[in-house]
Amino acid sequence: MGNTISRRSFNKLLFSGLAGSSLFMSGGPLMASVSKARVVVIGGGFGGATVARYLKKLDPAISVTLVEPKTVFHTCPMSNSVIGGLRSMQDIAHTYNVLRNRYGIEVVHDTATLIDPVKKSVRLKGGRSLAYDRLVVSPGVDFIWDAIEGYSREAGESKMPYAYEAGPQTLLLRRQLLAMKDGENVIICAPKNPFRCPAAPYERASLIAYYLKKNKPKSKVIILDDKEVFTKQDLFMLGWDRLYPGKIEWRSGSTGGKVERLDPAAMTVSTEFGDEKGGVINVIPPQRAGRIAIDAGLADASGWCPVNPANFESLLHPGIHVIGDAALVGTMPKSGTAANTQAKALAASLVASFGGPAAGQHDLANLCYSMLSPGYAISVAGGYIQSPEGIKDNPDSIHLTSMEATTAQLAGEAEQADNWYHNISQDTWD
Numbered sequence: 001m002g003n004t005i006s007r008r009s010f011n012k013l014l015f016s017g018l019a020g021s022s023l024f025m026s027g028g029p030l031m032a033s034v035s036k037a038r039v040v041v042i043g044g045g046f047g048g049a050t051v052a053r054y055l056k057k058l059d060p061a062i063s064v065t066l067v068e069p070k071t072v073f074h075t076c077p078m079s080n081s082v083i084g085g086l087r088s089m090q091d092i093a094h095t096y097n098v099l100r101n102r103y104g105i106e107v108v109h110d111t112a113t114l115i116d117p118v119k120k121s122v123r124l125k126g127g128r129s130l131a132y133d134r135l136v137v138s139p140g141v142d143f144i145w146d147a148i149e150g151y152s153r154e155a156g157e158s159k160m161p162y163a164y165e166a167g168p169q170t171l172l173l174r175r176q177l178l179a180m181k182d183g184e185n186v187i188i189c190a191p192k193n194p195f196r197c198p199a200a201p202y203e204r205a206s207l208i209a210y211y212l213k214k215n216k217p218k219s220k221v222i223i224l225d226d227k228e229v230f231t232k233q234d235l236f237m238l239g240w241d242r243l244y245p246g247k248i249e250w251r252s253g254s255t256g257g258k259v260e261r262l263d264p265a266a267m268t269v270s271t272e273f274g275d276e277k278g279g280v281i282n283v284i285p286p287q288r289a290g291r292i293a294i295d296a297g298l299a300d301a302s303g304w305c306p307v308n309p310a311n312f313e314s315l316l317h318p319g320i321h322v323i324g325d326a327a328l329v330g331t332m333p334k335s336g337t338a339a340n341t342q343a344k345a346l347a348a349s350l351v352a353s354f355g356g357p358a359a360g361q362h363d364l365a366n367l368c369y370s371m372l373s374p375g376y377a378i379s380v381a382g383g384y385i386q387s388p389e390g391i392k393d394n395p396d397s398i399h400l401t402s403m404e405a406t407t408a409q410l411a412g413e414a415e416q417a418d419n420w421y422h423n424i425s426q427d428t429w430d
């Protein structure tokens, strides 16, 4: 009980621009130019946009080019609220105008198609080639479409949305929910670890149940899980009992949750326990590092990119740094907060490597809120230690919502979730 206060300060500290290092604690940009270095950043999401911004904040003389195909970035955080009808797409949309106009970052809306680590250049789909001194790769995840028999990208874009990158997929799942008949069920297929945002399938189940309770009282959510346990499980299940009794059914891998086959035409999911028909079927496929990281040989056999824990430099290609979901970063989960704090630590370390002030100590952290309904949220937070053996939990900094949290505390967490979203958006794009 009573972790809300520390989480609140944690939230504030993370995005106050004072995140951990003596550089950030100087309170603003280093006005003296220390470098003419060229940094190219691939990916304008949580990791990439933040590292581009903080490089310019710390040393405006560094030339920073950010490559991102989207002109408007919709965040996965809060996209479950759009699916449940609590927020609009506009609420989760961000442009690159501030990064371009206030920070002087060259934002190129294109896709990186080839990295040449020897010539130190990046080729873009549009034909341009960008030379770099250091390259940062933060492309998020790629989906393994053929991991489940019967599934494909085409099925994901039509009958059985995955909705694990925000944008058209978020809207597709929302529209299918609205069109579903009362009495039909929503099936969510959740993958094995590791995957992007381990709490997101369960937050999604909660907010879909919220919608069903009000609009389709005869329907329920069935989660078919490829795991035996999931993050914040006791807290989620307690919330489901209180808010949606009988409306969310979770089946673990060994009790019928392991999906063997999907049939998008018949809208069925087959498990070893039999077939289940869904009115809406949300399939979250297993994942690996974003395609460009795989193509560039930055990933190992695990499908993720091993990095030096001190500065996120690839262990496979020197001169290239990988952050965010694509990277193997010890015990850090694949979350927006994790990517944001990795990006800030990396920016400071790059500035130092170009001859700027020493990088100092940087706080790596995770802070993840899950909304169960309006006014009811739970969270997990923690700091991480960068050591030569790897990035590990700082055991003194772990906070988890208490099972005894009061209604007021759970409502306080929901308020903090809104603040977190506002703060990280301001720290990244806005």
Ligand SMILES: Cc1cc2nc3c(=O)[nH]c(=O)nc-3n(C[C@H](O)[C@H](O)[C@H](O)COP(=O)(O)OP(=O)(O)OC[C@H]3O[C@@H](n4cnc5c(N)ncnc54)[C@H](O)[C@@H]3O)c2cc1C
Residues within 6 Å of the ligand: 042, 043, 044, 045, 046, 047, 048, 067, 068, 069, 070, 073, 075, 076, 077, 078, 079, 080, 110, 111, 112, 113, 138, 139, 140, 141, 163, 164, 165, 196, 197, 200, 290, 291, 292, 323, 324, 325, 326, 334, 335, 336, 337, 338, 339, 367, 368, 369
């Ligand atoms: C439903 C859901 C809810 C979530 N909720 C939370 C939450 O509440 N809190 C939290 O902390 N995290 C949450 N997350 C996780 C969070 O979204 C990710 O961890 C975060 O986006 C990772 O940042 P990233 O920079 O690695 O990737 P992204 O933010 O996905 O950014 C990657 C970017 O790279 C671009 N890109 C890819 N390939 C190329 C290329 N070849 N050339 C140029 N650009 C390229 C993509 O277009 C994309 O914009 C959630 C995730 C989901 C799916």
